[in-house]
Amino acid sequence: MARNRKGQFIIIAAMLLSIMIVSVSTVIYGTVTYYRQERWEEYVTIVDSIKAASCNLLQVGLANYTQTENPNATRDYFNRWIRDVRNAYPAFGINVGYALANRAYSAYEISSINYNLGLARSWGQLTSYSASNATVSIDVASVGLTGYNFSSHVFLKMNIRDAIWYTKSSKRYVSIYLSVDKEGPAPVLNLQASNFPDVKLGGVSQVFSVKRYYSSEYSNFIYEIKISWDGPLAPSSAEVTLLDNRGIKTVSYTDSVLQNSD
Numbered sequence: 001m002a003r004n005r006k007g008q009f010i011i012i013a014a015m016l017l018s019i020m021i022v023s024v025s026t027v028i029y030g031t032v033t034y035y036r037q038e039r040w041e042e043y044v045t046i047v048d049s050i051k052a053a054s055c056n057l058l059q060v061g062l063a064n065y066t067q068t069e070n071p072n073a074t075r076d077y078f079n080r081w082i083r084d085v086r087n088a089y090p091a092f093g094i095n096v097g098y099a100l101a102n103r104a105y106s107a108y109e110i111s112s113i114n115y116n117l118g119l120a121r122s123w124g125q126l127t128s129y130s131a132s133n134a135t136v137s138i139d140v141a142s143v144g145l146t147g148y149n150f151s152s153h154v155f156l157k158m159n160i161r162d163a164i165w166y167t168k169s170s171k172r173y174v175s176i177y178l179s180v181d182k183e184g185p186a187p188v189l190n191l192q193a194s195n196f197p198d199v200k201l202g203g204v205s206q207v208f209s210v211k212r213y214y215s216s217e218y219s220n221f222i223y224e225i226k227i228s229w230d231g232p233l234a235p236s237s238a239e240v241t242l243l244d245n246r247g248i249k250t251v252s253y254t255d256s257v258l259q260n261s262d
Contacts, residue, residue, distance in 0.1 A: 043140055046089065050096060051150060054136045057081055058118070058154040062132040063247030065119050074118045074132055075100060093141025101133035108155050108185045121250070124239075128252040129157040155183040156248045158240065161218050163257045165234040174201060174257060176225040176238050179218065187221045188244060197243055199225055201235035201257075234259050 061074030078098050085096050100118030107113060113120045113131050121130040137149040161177040176199070180188040193210045200206060206227045215222040229235060239253045 055152045058132040059246045066130045066249035095139040097137040099135045123251040124253045127159045128250045130250045131155045157181045158242045158252045160252045160254045163238040165259045174227045174229045178223040179220045198241040200239040
């Protein structure tokens with residue numbers, strides 16, 4: 001009987017030990033998995049933040065370039081930013097690199113956008129644009145993430161669809177019809193009169209009003225800039241300067257102002 005009791009004790013002890021091992025293993029596995037998940041989510045947040053920051057840098061650099069004509073604007077911003085990123089996350093082993101576009105690309109219905117140090121612009125035409133383009137690479141040594149890269153683009157395009165001098169009304173006027181797009185491409189819908197700092201007819205700055213609506217004729221959202229014009233002849237040209245809400249500038253021009261006397 002004593003041997004039977006001893007055997008039962010050994011069996012019960014073995015069962016209890018097995019239960020303890022399974023329980024401890026479950027707790028350890030759950031803790032490690034939770035830790036890894038939390039850490040990985042932190043890495044993903046950092047990468048997303050770097051993506052957003054790189055796009056913001058391109059916007060600021062392009063705004064600086066279009067307003068000051070500084071060709072090194074984007075490069076200077078990126079160099080300072082990369083140093084700040086390394087200092088901000090020293091324990092993660094994060095290394096960020098970048099490459100500014102330095103060749104011609106076709107995008108946004110433009111056949112050839114000629115970038116230099118990540119910047120490009122074409123002004124003084126019916127269709128004008130300003131653009132920036134960079135590729136950013138990210139390595140995170142602490143999780144073995146290497147070779148991850150993505151491209152960021154910023155773009156603004158303005159197109160003079162028509163410039164018409166209306167003479168039938170007693171109050172004769174010129175209307176300039178514009179479409180404005182940004183990267184996507186997507187129409188820019190939130191512009192006000194203050195976003196057009198200068199509108200010229202025949203090289204002379206004018207007082208004007210602006211309204212926006214969808215035009216079935218142009219199959220796009222249109223900004224109509226209206227200017228009183230009582231001269232005997234149609235103005236020789238029209239020029240519109242645009243400064244969008246990101247601070248990016250472009251200038252469109254036409255030497256064709258049609259007369260409409262219907």
